Amino acid sequence: MAPSATEMDELLRDIRARRKEFEAQRFISPDIIQRFKKIGVYRALVAKRFGGEEKSPAEFCELIETISHADGSAGWVASFGIGGVYLAALPVATLEKVYADGPDVVFAGGIFPPQPAELVAGGYKVNGRWSWGSGSMGSEVVGAGILPKSADGSGLPRMAVMPRDKVQIVPNWEVMGLLGTGSHDIVVKDVVVPEEWTFVRGGASSLETPLYRYPTLSFAAQVLTVVGLGIARAAIDEVIGMAAGRASVTGAPNLGERVYVQLEMARIEAELRAARAWFYQAIDDVWQVLLAGGTPTDHQVSMLRLSTTHASRVAADVTRRAQMVSGGTGVYESSPLAAQVRDAQMITQHAFMGDITYQNAGAMMFGLKPLPGYL
Numbered sequence: 310m311a312p313s314a315t316e317m318d319e320l321l322r323d324i325r326a327r328r329k330e331f332e333a334q335r336f337i338s339p340d341i342i343q344r345f346k347k348i349g350v351y352r353a354l355v356a357k358r359f360g361g362e363e364k365s366p367a368e369f370c371e372l373i374e375t376i377s378h379a380d381g382s383a384g385w386v387a388s389f390g391i392g393g394v395y396l397a398a399l400p401v402a403t404l405e406k407v408y409a410d411g412p413d414v415v416f417a418g419g420i421f422p423p424q425p426a427e428l429v430a431g432g433y434k435v436n437g438r439w440s441w442g443s444g445s446m447g448s449e450v451v452g453a454g455i456l457p458k459s460a461d462g463s464g465l466p467r468m469a470v471m472p473r474d475k476v477q478i479v480p481n482w483e484v485m486g487l488l489g490t491g492s493h494d495i496v497v498k499d500v501v502v503p504e505e506w507t508f509v510r511g512g513a514s515s516l517e518t519p520l521y522r523y524p525t526l527s528f529a530a531q532v533l534t535v536v537g538l539g540i541a542r543a544a545i546d547e548v549i550g551m552a553a554g555r556a557s558v559t560g561a562p563n564l565g566e567r568v569y570v571q572l573e574m575a576r577i578e579a580e581l582r583a584a585r586a587w588f589y590q591a592i593d594d595v596w597q598v599l600l601a602g603g604t605p606t607d608h609q610v611s612m613l614r615l616s617t618t619h620a621s622r623v624a625a626d627v628t629r630r631a632q633m634v635s636g637g638t639g640v641y642e643s644s645p646l647a648a649q650v651r652d653a654q655m656i657t658q659h660a661f662m663g664d665i666t667y668q669n670a671g672a673m674m675f676g677l678k679p680l681p682g683y684l
Contacts, residue, residue, distance in 0.1 A: 312348035331489030336446035352412035354393030359408035377539025381652030382489030392416025398508035418452030423466035426455035432503040486651030519599035527613035530661035537624030544631035584623035618666035
């Protein structure tokens with residue numbers, strides 16, 4: 310059931326008011342995670358057979374975009390509601406155990422660098438340390454990337470899934486932006502994970518409905534990029550709000566009355582809307598194929614990836630340009646623009662959003678094969 314408008318508005322208002330709290334402690338506070346559960350973040354992509362809502366990719370992205378408008382770190386952590394899609398690669402019998410107490414399961418994990426895992430009695434013995442464990446502080450189930458020693462090294466790494474209490478989190482998230490995501494290191498020592506609790510990230514799902522046939526790695530990139538779209542929209546709104554009834558300390562015209570500000574704000578509005586429109590159009594193109602029982606073409610999947618990387622970069626550029634027209638006000642930590650610029654730029658640094666996307670998409674335009682893992 311969708312949250313009420315009042316419930317969502319109250320949550321977003323509280324998130325905005327507590328942004329500095331999240332940054333200072335380097336994680337999203339537990340009560341906010343519980344409220345994410347209440348509004349359906351973690352059951353949104355869980356199959357209906359397990360009590361979930363099985364929403365479309367666009368619906369989930371719109372939810373994350375809305376949260377990100379309030380705070381980028383909160384949106385980033387909420388985006389890991391995509392765990393419902395990741396975990397769908399587990400055997401159905403395992404999924405029944407994962408969701409035995411309900412669909413609102415908070416998943417986090419670190420896959421890189423994948424660590425060798427020895428096959429022992431009972432499963433894989435998992436040891437190692439993984440970086441970029443976003444949202445791990447509020448998780449209930451954790452995944453860790455492994456390379457089974459018996460494997461020949463080909464294909465994608467597996468992810469071993471285990472309860473949060475089997476994992477040590479090492480607080481070391483000292484970075485420029487998205488501070489509240491709590492993307493700390495994850496450490497596992499001699500934990501035996503049954504084989505049926507492992508899956509190939511990006512591998513075939515155990516479920517057959519359209520959501521679980523949507524390209525998983527593309528979706529994983531999209532739920533992150535849409536955070537940037539929410540941040541960029543918030544930055545534009547912040548500048549517009551600054552101009553309302555605010556006189557310049559220098560005696561210059563009100564911000565909104567300055568011609569160069571009007572021109573630049575119109576440009577970035579157009580650029581953000583265009584990037585966002587393509588982002589959601591690419592999703593819909595693939596989704597309609599899946600709803601009709603078909604299989605998306607390689608070109609359609611490539612457009613998912615290309616529109617996603619493009620949107621992340623447009624969002625970062627728009628956010629920075631919004632800060633520039635704000636003048637000196639936008640450089641103070643008291644202004645949301647300071648964190649918004651850092652957060653939007655951080656998203657472009659993610660491996661999913663690298664220049665390799667352009668290389669792969671460009672190769673496909675000339676009938677060449679992309680690198681493994683792109684499609």
